[in-house]
Amino acid sequence: MEHYKVGAIAEKVGVNVETLRYYEKIKIMPKPKRKESRYRFYDELDLRRLLFIKRAKELGFTLKEIKELLNLKIESTATCGDVKHLAEHKLTDIEERIKDLKNIKNVLIKLINQCVCEELSTDECPILEIIDPKT
Amino acid sequence: MEHYKVGAIAEKVGVNVETLRYYEKIKIMPKPKRKESRYRFYDELDLRRLLFIKRAKELGFTLKEIKELLNLKIESTATCGDVKHLAEHKLTDIEERIKDLKNIKNVLIKLINQCVCEELSTDECPILEIIDPKT
DNA sequence: ATAACATCTGTAGTATAATACGGAGTCAAG
DNA sequence: CTTGACTCCGTATTATACTACAGATGTTAT
Incomplete structure (x- = not known):
């Protein structure tokens, strides 16, 4: 399974690293696994989720609505x-x-x-x- | 031609009166005519424009983009x-x-x-x- | 092994789009 | 002809969604 550090997934999707931390805080993205370094590590599912969030936002859904859709x-x-x-x-x-x-x-x-x-x-x-x- | 005071058009469209003043300030709605009282008066064209803005916003366009569309x-x-x-x-x-x-x-x-x-x-x-x- | 760079946490600041407030002027019904 | 609702303006505050920063720790390339 592919995995990404926060900077890698952020770049791949085209969002800011801080945005990922923000999404984690507001619980629209799940808490990712951590290595011993305490660095976040994301997988393909996280990537898809993040892509969906990004696009849904462009389509005019609020983060609250997107959360509902995802749940x-x-x-x-x-x-x-x-x-x-x-x-x-x-x-x-x-x-x-x-x-x-x-x-x-x-x-x-x-x-x-x-x-x-x-x-x-x-x-x-x-x-x-x-x-x-x-x- | 029908005409509306700011409160009337606001209620008809379902936006706040303050929002109309705000839209005027950011030049997405044109300056309406005024009576001697200095009250704003809106017409059918303003109504259509306002309805469009409202819906376009729900569709995920920013006010800047909506301005572009309208122009x-x-x-x-x-x-x-x-x-x-x-x-x-x-x-x-x-x-x-x-x-x-x-x-x-x-x-x-x-x-x-x-x-x-x-x-x-x-x-x-x-x-x-x-x-x-x-x- | 030592820069240069990425990530960590928490907190503060920004942009957009409203929304609220205060004090004054205007309108319309009784 | 006054009283309550509506409107005026300018300014301040709020909600959402980021975005930046500081100071520390972890990683990587030479």
Whole structure:
């Protein structure tokens, strides 16, 4: 199994070393193993987790929400319903995000295609169509 | 044309009155008209703009990025190429976001379907499949 | 073996995006 | 015509998410 010192994993993912310590403190990353030197050592699973956190943040999730996403797993029949409920809620949220991003995408495509330098309506912002597109 | 005092538009959109003043200060919302009372008055266009800002923020854009999106418009042949370039860049970004959100969506769906309370693999986090799905 | 560099801990500081507060002016209902 | 709600402005404070620093210890390349 591959393993990384804090500086190596930080560089690989493109975050600051201090960020890793911070994530450990707020318990979004687990406490890594230590060598006799007391240095932190991370593995592939940590790497994937960190990559996920980074991307989810870019997608607009807070660290709190990301923590929830990462803790979604079915542990027993007892909690199964709760987890399912939470996951369904997240799913709805994500479907709405996708929908809205697709709207933005369409407006951008229109904007780019208009960009053949035709005459255009004065100073109207095409982006505003996103929220309330002209039918 | 409909018009709103600051409290009215704030409530309609679901933001704080102070937030509107803040957006004005950082120039992401334009300076609204004032009545003799010096009260701010907003119109439908302001409303749409504010709604867009709110949603774009939830989608993970910073206020700086949202400002850029809102300023995307083709003003003259001179800047046409630049705007097109910027818009294309944003488009790529948005397409990647959609792709990643769809991955998360698929994992959540799988998770929800597993939720018929079958026996499940120990304590593996299914969410980690998102970044690097098992082929 | 001795620089140069990485990591350790704890604490302090920063950037972004609000959010709150104080004291004064404005509006609208009874 | 006053009283309570709304708005004004400037400034201060807060929450989130880092980011930097200091001083000590551990590692590595020559």
